[in-house]
Amino acid sequence: MRLKDKVALITGGANGIGLATTQRFAREGAKVIMWDLTDQGNEVVEALKKEGCDAIFQKVSVTDEEAVLNAVEEAHKHFGRIDILINNAGITKDRTLLKMSRQEWDDVLAVNLTGVFNCTQAVAPIMKEQNYGRIISASSNVAIRGNFGQTNYVATKTAIIGMTKVWAMELGKFNITVNCIAPGFIYTAMTDKMPEEVKKQSIAQIPLGKWGYPDDVANGYLYLASDEASFVSGVCLTIDGGAAR
Numbered sequence: 246m247r248l249k250d251k252v253a254l255i256t257g258g259a260n261g262i263g264l265a266t267t268q269r270f271a272r273e274g275a276k277v278i279m280w281d282l283t284d285q286g287n288e289v290v291e292a293l294k295k296e297g298c299d300a301i302f303q304k305v306s307v308t309d310e311e312a313v314l315n316a317v318e319e320a321h322k323h324f325g326r327i328d329i330l331i332n333n334a335g336i337t338k339d340r341t342l343l344k345m346s347r348q349e350w351d352d353v354l355a356v357n358l359t360g361v362f363n364c365t366q367a368v369a370p371i372m373k374e375q376n377y378g379r380i381i382s383a384s385s386n387v388a389i390r391g392n393f394g395q396t397n398y399v400a401t402k403t404a405i406i407g408m409t410k411v412w413a414m415e416l417g418k419f420n421i422t423v424n425c426i427a428p429g430f431i432y433t434a435m436t437d438k439m440p441e442e443v444k445k446q447s448i449a450q451i452p453l454g455k456w457g458y459p460d461d462v463a464n465g466y467l468y469l470a471s472d473e474a475s476f477v478s479g480v481c482l483t484i485d486g487g488a489a490r
C-alpha cells in the first residue's frame with residue numbers, strides 16, 4: 246500500500262478523474278476526505294467504507310472560501326492531520342473570445358483558479374505545522390498547447406503551472422512538495438460533451454492513437470503523492486499519450 250495511513254483531501258471527487266483518484270487512494274491505504282458539489286459523494290464514500298476504507302464526504306464548493314475553511318477545520322479535527330491535497334475540481338464553459346460572456350469567464354476562474362488558491366491556502370498551514378505535505382493540482386495539456394474556444398479554461402490551467410512553481414519555492418522548507426499534472430483527452434463527463442467530429446480529429450494528434458482513462462491520471466496523482474516522489478517538486482507531469490507540443 247503506497248499511501249498507508251496518509252490523509253488525503255481530494256476535491257471534485259464524485260466523478261471522472263477525481264472519482265478514480267478517490268477510489269485508488271482509499272485502496273492504497275489513504276484516509277480520504279472527498280469534496281464535491283453533488284450528493285453522489287455520499288454513495289462513493291459509503292461503497293468505500295464497505296470495502297474497509299476510511300473515508301468521509303463533505304459537500305463543499307471550492308469557490309466558497311468560508312465553507313472551505315470550515316470543512317478543512319472539521320476534517321482536520323476528524324483525522325488529526327492532512328498529508329495530501331489534490332486540487333482536482335474543475336469546470337469548462339467553452340466559447341470563442343469574441344463570444345465569451347463575462348459570466349463564463351468569471352465562473353471558470355472561480356472554480357479552476359480561485360478554488361485552487363482557497364483550498365491550498367486553507368490546507369498549507371496544517372502541512373507546515375506537521376512538516377509534511379503533498380499538494381498536486383490539475384492543470385491540462387491545453388496550458389501548453391492552447392485550445393480553440395477555451396480562453397477562460399486555458400488561462401486557469403496555465404496559471405496553475407505558475408502557482409505550482411511559486412508554491413514549490415515557498416513551501417519546500419516545510420517539507421511540502423507542490424506539483425501539478427497536465428492530462429490530455431480523458432474519457433469523463435467533461436469531455437463527453439465535445440462534438441463527435443472534434444473527438445475523432447483529436448485522436449490523430451495523439452502519438453499513442455487513443456484517449457486516456459481516469460485511472461491513467463489517478464496513477465499520476467498517486468505517484469506524486471507517494472513517497473517515491475519525495476524529491477520531486479515544482480513540476481508539471483503531462484499525461485496525454487504524447488500529444489503536448
Ligand SMILES: NC(=O)c1ccc[n+]([C@@H]2O[C@H](COP(=O)([O-])OP(=O)(O)OC[C@H]3O[C@@H](n4cnc5c(N)ncnc54)[C@H](O)[C@@H]3O)[C@@H](O)[C@H]2O)c1
Nearest residue numbers: 257260261262306307334335383385428430431433434435
Ligand atoms: N477530462 C479531461 O480530458 C481533462 C483534461 C485535462 C484536465 N482535466 C482536469 O482534470 C480535473 C477533473 O476533470 P474531469 O474530467 O474528471 O471532470 P468531471 O466534470 O468529470 O468531474 C469534475 C468534478 O468536479 C466537481 N466540481 C465542479 N465544480 C466544483 C466546485 N466548485 N467545488 C467542488 N467540486 C466541484 C463536479 O461536481 C465533478 O464531480 C479538472 O480540473 C479538469 O479541468 C480534465
